[in-house]
Amino acid sequence: xxxxxxxxxxxxxxxxxxxxxxxxxxxxxxxxxxxxxxxxxxxxxxxxxxxxxxxxxxxxxxxxxxxxxxxxxxxxxxxxxxxxxxxxxxxxxxxxxxxxxxxxxxxxxxxxxxxxxxxxxxxxxxxxxxxxxxxxxxxxxxxxxxxxxxxxxxxxxxxxxxxxxxxxxxxxxxxxxxxxxxxxxxxxxxxxxxxxxxxxxxxxxxxxxxxxxxxxxxxxxxxxxxxxxxxxxxxxxxxxxxxxxxxxxxxxxxxxxxxxxxxxxxxxxxxxxxxxxxxxxxxxxxxxxxxxxxxxxxxxxxxxxxxxxxxxxxxxxxxxxxxxxxxxxxxxxxxxxxxxxxxxxxxxxxxxxxxxxxxxxxxxxxxxxxxxxxxxxxxxxxxxxxxxxxxxxxxxxxxxxxxxxxxxxxxxxxxxxxxxxxxxxxxxxxxxxxxxxxxxxxxxxxxxxxxxxxxxxxxxxxxxxxxxxxxxxxxxxxxxxxxxxxxxxxxxxxxxxxxxxxxxxxxxxxxxxxxxxxxxxxxxxxxxxxxxxxxxx
Amino acid sequence: xxxxxxxxxxxxxxxxxxxxxxxxxxxxxxxxxxxxxxxxxxxxxxxxxxxxxxxxxxxxxxxxxxxxxxxxxxxxxxxxxxxxxxxxxxxxxxxxxxxxxxxxxxxxxxxxxxxxxxxxxxxxxxxxxxxxxxxxxxxxxxxxxxxxxxxxxxxxxxxxxxxxxxxxxxxxxxxxxxxxxxxxxxxxxxxxxxxxxxxxxxxxxxxxxxxxxxxxxxxxxxxxxxxxxxxxxxxxxxxxxxxxxxxxxxxxxxxxxxxxxxxx
Numbered sequence: 001x002x003x004x005x006x007x008x009x010x011x012x013x014x015x016x017x018x019x020x021x022x023x024x025x026x027x028x029x030x031x032x033x034x035x036x037x038x039x040x041x042x043x044x045x046x047x048x049x050x051x052x053x054x055x056x057x058x059x060x061x062x063x064x065x066x067x068x069x070x071x072x073x074x075x076x077x078x079x080x081x082x083x084x085x086x087x088x089x090x091x092x093x094x095x096x097x098x099x100x101x102x103x104x105x106x107x108x109x110x111x112x113x114x115x116x117x118x119x120x121x122x123x124x125x126x127x128x129x130x131x132x133x134x135x136x137x138x139x140x141x142x143x144x145x146x147x148x149x150x151x152x153x154x155x156x157x158x159x160x161x162x163x164x165x166x167x168x169x170x171x172x173x174x175x176x177x178x179x180x181x182x183x184x185x186x187x188x189x190x191x192x193x194x195x196x197x198x199x200x201x202x203x204x205x206x207x208x209x210x211x212x213x214x215x216x217x218x219x220x221x222x223x224x225x226x227x228x229x230x231x232x233x234x235x236x237x238x239x240x241x242x243x244x245x246x247x248x249x250x251x252x253x254x255x256x257x258x259x260x261x262x263x264x265x266x267x268x269x270x271x272x273x274x275x276x277x278x279x280x281x282x283x284x285x286x287x288x289x290x291x292x293x294x295x296x297x298x299x300x301x302x303x304x305x306x307x308x309x310x311x312x313x314x315x316x317x318x319x320x321x322x323x324x325x326x327x328x329x330x331x332x333x334x335x336x337x338x339x340x341x342x343x344x345x346x347x348x349x350x351x352x353x354x355x356x357x358x359x360x361x362x363x364x365x366x367x368x369x370x371x372x373x374x375x376x377x378x379x380x381x382x383x384x385x386x387x388x389x390x391x392x393x394x395x396x397x398x399x400x401x402x403x404x405x406x407x408x409x410x411x412x413x414x415x416x417x418x419x420x421x422x423x424x425x426x427x428x429x430x431x432x433x434x435x436x437x438x439x440x441x442x443x444x445x446x447x448x449x450x451x452x453x454x455x456x457x458x459x460x461x462x463x464x465x466x467x468x469x470x471x472x473x474x475x476x477x478x479x480x481x482x483x484x485x486x487x488x489x490x491x492x493x494x495x496x497x498x499x500x501x502x503x504x505x506x507x508x509x510x511x512x513x514x515x516x517x518x519x520x521x522x523x524x525x526x527x528x529x530x531x532x533x534x535x536x537x
Numbered sequence: 538x539x540x541x542x543x544x545x546x547x548x549x550x551x552x553x554x555x556x557x558x559x560x561x562x563x564x565x566x567x568x569x570x571x572x573x574x575x576x577x578x579x580x581x582x583x584x585x586x587x588x589x590x591x592x593x594x595x596x597x598x599x600x601x602x603x604x605x606x607x608x609x610x611x612x613x614x615x616x617x618x619x620x621x622x623x624x625x626x627x628x629x630x631x632x633x634x635x636x637x638x639x640x641x642x643x644x645x646x647x648x649x650x651x652x653x654x655x656x657x658x659x660x661x662x663x664x665x666x667x668x669x670x671x672x673x674x675x676x677x678x679x680x681x682x683x684x685x686x687x688x689x690x691x692x693x694x695x696x697x698x699x700x701x702x703x704x705x706x707x708x709x710x711x712x713x714x715x716x717x718x719x720x721x722x723x724x725x726x727x728x729x730x731x732x733x734x735x736x737x738x739x740x741x742x743x744x745x746x747x748x749x750x751x752x753x754x755x756x757x758x759x760x761x762x763x764x765x766x767x768x769x770x771x772x773x774x775x776x777x778x779x780x781x782x783x784x785x786x787x788x789x790x791x792x793x794x795x796x797x798x799x800x801x
Contacts, residue, residue, distance in 0.1 A: 014619055016586020020709045032723060047551075059568070059576045059594075059606070063560045066591045067600050067664045073705035074659045077729035120579070125587045125708040127725070151542050208538065211548070221554040222601075515539060517550065532544050 024122055033127040037521075037534055039081035046072045047517050050087045050134070052094050053113035057120040066124065073127050084127060085520035087134030088114050091142075092509035093171060093188050096442040106442045107470055110137055132520045136512040137442075141519065143465035144529040145511050146447040150458050157204045158436075160456065164272065164340075165435060167196040173439045174198065195296060201446065201505065203434040209233050210427075234430020239414050241423035243267060243321045243348065245332065249275060251321060252344045254428045257353065259406050259413045261325050262398040263371035264348035265361070267332045268314070271295035272340040279332060281318025288334060291315040295336040303336045312337075312356075312363040323348075324422040325399055335360060351388065358388040371398050372406055436508050441472055441481040443506030451493035451500040460494050466502070482506070555662050558603025560594070565605045576606050588707035589615040595664035595706060617672055618710055621699060624678050625714040628696045631687050640681065641691035646739060647677055648695045652732040655702045668706060674699055701730050745796040746771045748780040764791045771797050 027033065048068045051061060072084035088110075095106045102109065114135060121128060134141060152158035166175045170191035179187045186193050213233050216226045238256035245251065251267070269276055271292040280288045291313070295303070314335035321332050337356055338347050351361035351368040361368050368382035372393035379385055380396075392408075395401050400416065401409055417423035437446075445466045447459035459466055469488045472481050482488055482504040493500035515529065522530035539545045561567060562574035569575065582590055592614040598604025651674045658667035678695060686692050697718055704711035704724045715724035739760060744767060746754040754776045758767055768789055771777055777799065786801040 013615070014586065014622055014710065016588065016615075016618075016710065017583065019713045020582075020587050023709045023712045026712075027723075027725075030723075032725065057578065059560050059578050062578050062590065063594050063603070064557050066594050067557065067662070070591070070595065070664065070705035071659060071662070073708065073725055074729065076725065077705075077727060079728070123582060123587060125591065127708070148539070148542075152538065155541075157538065215549045219549050219552055219554065221551075222556060225554060225556065518539070518545075529539075529544065532546070535545060 020123065020125070024125070028122070033084070033129050034131060035081060035083045035085075035129045041079055041081040043083065044075050044080035045083045045517075046075065047085070050089050050513075050516065051117070052092065053088045053090055053110055053117055054094060055109075055113040055116065057117055057124075062124065065121075065126070069124070069126055076127075083132075083520065084129070085132045085134070085517075086121060086126070086128045086130075087516060087520065088117070088136065089509060089513060089516075090114065090135050090137035091443045091506075091512055093173070093440065093442075095137075096440060097171070097189075105470070107137065132523045134516055134519045134523055136509070136516065139465045139467055140524075140526075141516075142444040142468075142512070144515075144519070145444040145507060146459070146464050146466060147461065147529060148515065149507070149511075150447055150461065152203065153458055157207065159202055159204065160199055161202055162197060162199050163202070163435065164195050165198055165200060166193045168193045171440075174200065174435065174437060200435055200437040203436050205434050206429055206431055209235060209429050209431050232431060236428050238426060238428060239417060239423050240344075240426035241324060241348065241417065243324060243346075245275075245279060246320045246322065246329070247279075249278065251275060251346045253346050253348045254344050254426060255348060257350070257407070257410070258417060258423065259395065259398070259401065259410050260350040260353045260371060261323065261348060261413075262395075262401075263350040263352045263369050264323055264330065265351060265367040265369055266330050266349045267321050268335045268338050268347050268349050268357075268360070269317075269332065270338040270340040270345040271334055271336055273334075273345045275346075276317065276334060279317045279319040284316060284318035287315045288317060291334060291336075303339060312360050314360060314364060316364075325417075331366070333360075333364070333366075352382060353388055353390060355388045355390075369397065371395060434508075434510070436511060437505040438508050439504075440506055441468075443509060444468075444511060445482070445506055446503040448503035449491055449493060449500040450503065451496065451498060453498055454493055454495045454500075457493055457495050457500065463494070468506075556601060558598065558601050560597075560603055561605040563605055563607050568606075581611070585611065585615050586709065588710045589618060591708075592618070592668060592706055596668045598665060600662055600664045617675065618707060620675055620679060621703065622710065622714060624675070624682065624696055625700060625717055627682060627687065628693055629717045629719070633688055633690050633693045638685050638689050638691075640684065640686050641689050642740060644677070644681070644686065644695050645691050646736050647674060648698050649732040649736040652698060652702065652730045653734075653737050656729070656732070659705065664706075667702075671699060671702055698730050700724065701727065742794050744771075744794070746774060746777055747796060747798040748777055749800055750798060751780075753777055753780050760794065764789075764793070767791065767797055768799075771799060 046068060048065055051057070069084070072082050076082045090110050095110050118130070118133075136142065149158055166180050168175055168186040168189065168191055170189045171186060175186060175193060180193055181187050184193050185191070213230060213235055216229055236256050238254055239258035241253045241255065241258065241261060243251045243253055251269075253267070255261070276288065276292065312335070314333050317332045317334060319332045320329050322328070323330055337360075338345065349357040349360065349366075350371075351357040351366065352370055353372070358368065360366070370380050370382055372389060372395055373380055374389045374391065375393050376391055378389060392406060395404055395406050395409065401413060414423075414425045418425070445468055447464060447466050449457045449459060451457050469482075469485055472485050472488070489501050489504070491500050491502055492498065518530045518535060521534045525531060540548060559567065560576075562569070562572075564574070578590060589611060593611045596614060597607065597610055651670050654670040655667040658664070658670065674695070678699070681687070697720070700711055700714045700718065701724060704715070708725065712724050716722065720727070741757045742760040744756050744758055745752055746756060754771075754774045756770055756774065758770060768791070781799065781801050784801045786799045788800040790798040790800070
């Protein structure tokens with residue numbers, strides 16, 4: 001075998017592999033890259049996202065990793081106590097799907113992949129503290145997913161609700177909005193997905209929407225990422241108005257332009273709005289049912305399309321509402337361009353000021369009333385207009401606000417509405433609460449037991465972790481594989497001792513990814529997700 | 538949420554975020570398994586070593602934008618590492634002593650400039666330009682490797698610093714070279730070099746001398762020389778005197794640090 005010196009002399013090239021091996025062995029033996037919890041030096045935490053253990057690190061992994069590794073090495077020599085950890089995002093669909101293809105249990109393939117990829121990181125010259133490695137499919141890790149879930153349940157931040165959800169027939173699971181592309185394509189497998197009603201677990205993340213937006217002002221992030229976040233949360237300020245039907249049913253409407261309510265000449269409900277059924281008159285029933293059924297098949301993207309070639313579609317319910325500012329009787333329609341997910345699922349249509357409402361009114365012969373004098377030279381008279389007017393102007397025919405200038409007058413309108421008891425200021429969000437349930441096997445079980453007498457019962461802290469059985473049948477049959485696992489399912493109710501059944505859904509792996517960087521700081525803690533003292537500074 | 542449970546004190550965990558760009562195929566489009574343009578790192582590392590791969594990935598474009606993979610670039614980085622290694626071996630084999638060899642001061646300044654550039658670039662996540670700076674220092678040292686400069690302490694300082702700066706990017710070869718230079722293990726725990734701002738500027742600067750707008754000579758002057766001093770030096774040049782042919786200058790145009798034009 002050629003010695004390193006010979007090879008060098010022969011080829012004129014460095015024997016880099018010998019050099020790599022020599023120093024990797026030395027660094028490992030010396031544990032050169034261990035990070036102590038305590039240090040005299042100032043701390044510096046440098047986090048690179050942890051990968052799915054797909055089996056091999058590809059060049060994209062290298063690209064994402066080597067620069068941060070160089071940076072971590074640099075910071076250490078500048079005198080910082082650097083934490084540069086790594087772990088594996090081991091649960092989830094990719095591991096389960098790959099396991100199904102190769103007929104090897106996800107647990108076995110996952111740990112094999114992790115071991116291989118860990119070696120590959122070492123061969124990169126990674127300066128990682130492997131003592132702090134986090135593997136999310138370890139019961140020692142997901143124990144704390146379950147613990148956090150229970151704390152959220154206690155505070156009402158985790159709840160069960162029926163929802164219309166996206167269903168992927170290929171993966172046999174529910175998907176969150178964020179995992180559906182182009183309106184109706186599964187992000188993971190590309191199959192066409194459709195909507196279904198199911199009882200699911202949700203996290204009330206919208207409670208934190210304002211804090212998250214405000215927090216963006218405090219961090220040094222690329223501007224385009226901040227913009228993406230702001231748009232995703234989609235906070236808008238406006239007002240909530242209550243329109244009553246002739247029969248007295250209240251309908252809440254959210255609008256960012258409460259100054260235009262004097263121009264509301266009809267109302268439009270989303271096809272899924274709960275009042276549709278009650279309001280629809282007998283004569284309109286057949287048409288409405290047919291329309292609602294068609295609308296449910298379409299994706300949100302299609303429904304929101306402003307493509308002019310797409311015909312405006314809608315149907316009259318037969319019922320009327322009363323405009324709260326002028327007591328006028330206005331018809332209630334249903335149209336698919338109104339989405340249930342945004343605002344209240346009901347809008348006041350102001351055809352003079354909104355293009356879609358304008359097109360709709362023209363298509364169905366509904367009245368258009370002028371409420372602003374245009375400042376761009378276009379005609380005031382709606383008969384003479386070919387499009388809605390969005391701009392500023394002096395208000396006309398607008399009750400006590402006639403003669404004032406819009407949109408500066410909006411805050412005063414809100415005050416007036418509140419004083420008159422006809423509405424109030426309100427904030428709305430694009431962000432929805434996070435659907436956390438998955439009907440798959442390879443994930444964190446929910447620590448929940450269903451008892452006939454006691455209902456939904458949380459598993460006591462001392463009984464955690466609820467372990468995922470490693471002998472479950474993981475081929476997709478249309479149901480969660482845990483549903484048929486009797487040993488896992490059957491359990492006594494912690495409250496009354498009667499017979500109970502465990503929750504068979506597992507958590508979306510975003511649960512794992514939402515706090516793992518704290519676990520690196522205290523990876524062997526058996527009493528808590530991490531010691532708060534270790535996180536400070 | 539964890540803050541509200543009493544586990545954390547901060548609001549936002551991530552004070553600073555940086556995103557990487559994407560590595561593309563040699564044609565400049567996304568790598569594709571079906572087109573066979575995916576690059577598998579393992580055989581490359583087996584052939585070239587990890588550090589060459591690391592350097593190539595950091596050098597092929599700004600980190601937040603990415604860039605196309607290219608084999609020529611990979612080989613270029615391997616040759617760069619080889620040149621540094623050869624310089625280190627030369628230095629290790631050559632005893633150094635004090636001397637005031639010409640060029641010693643210049644190489645010290647070049648090195649301080651490099652320390653500043655690499656440090657600033659690494660801080661700002663400009664991984665490609667920090668490598669460019671080290672390549673420039675390497676090329677300068679290569680240019681001078683057959684001169685007496687190699688026997689000086691200043692030379693040793695330059696080479697040692699180069700290895701030190703290279704370590705985050707090429708950790709294995711840098712550790713090897715650090716050992717060859719006789720330093721204590723490990724380069725990766727050694728203090729990061731600092732630079733002297735005053736030494737980052739050149740002591741001397743080259744001035745072009747023109748007579749009636751035509752370039753006739755070049756001189757090297759201290760960079761804080763006054764216009765009068767530069768003019769005096771220019772007038773002392775034989776070539777300038779020849780082109781003036783006995784006439785006295787009517788006008789002198791001086792661009793500090795760049796040129797002096799004698800009109801006459």
